[in-house]
Amino acid sequence: MSKEQFEExxxxxxxxxxxxxxxxxxxKFFRTSITGLR
Incomplete structure (x- = not known):
């Protein structure tokens, strides 16, 4: 994870x-957004 992503x-x-x-x-939100990025 880049510094920009971390800040976001x-x-x-x-x-x-x-x-x-x-x-x-x-x-829950984190999981759905991670699976959505794949």
Whole structure:
């Protein structure tokens, strides 16, 4: 993972936490986006 990608994910995580998403929600989203990229 490049530094730019990491920063994008970090910002997404902060936004998600601000919106009140749980770690589980983030994990689910992370999994679907990873499988969607393949």
């Amino acid at each position: 994910w970090y910002i997404l995580l902060l936004e998600a936490k601000r919106m009140g998403l749980t770690i589980e929600d983030i994990r």
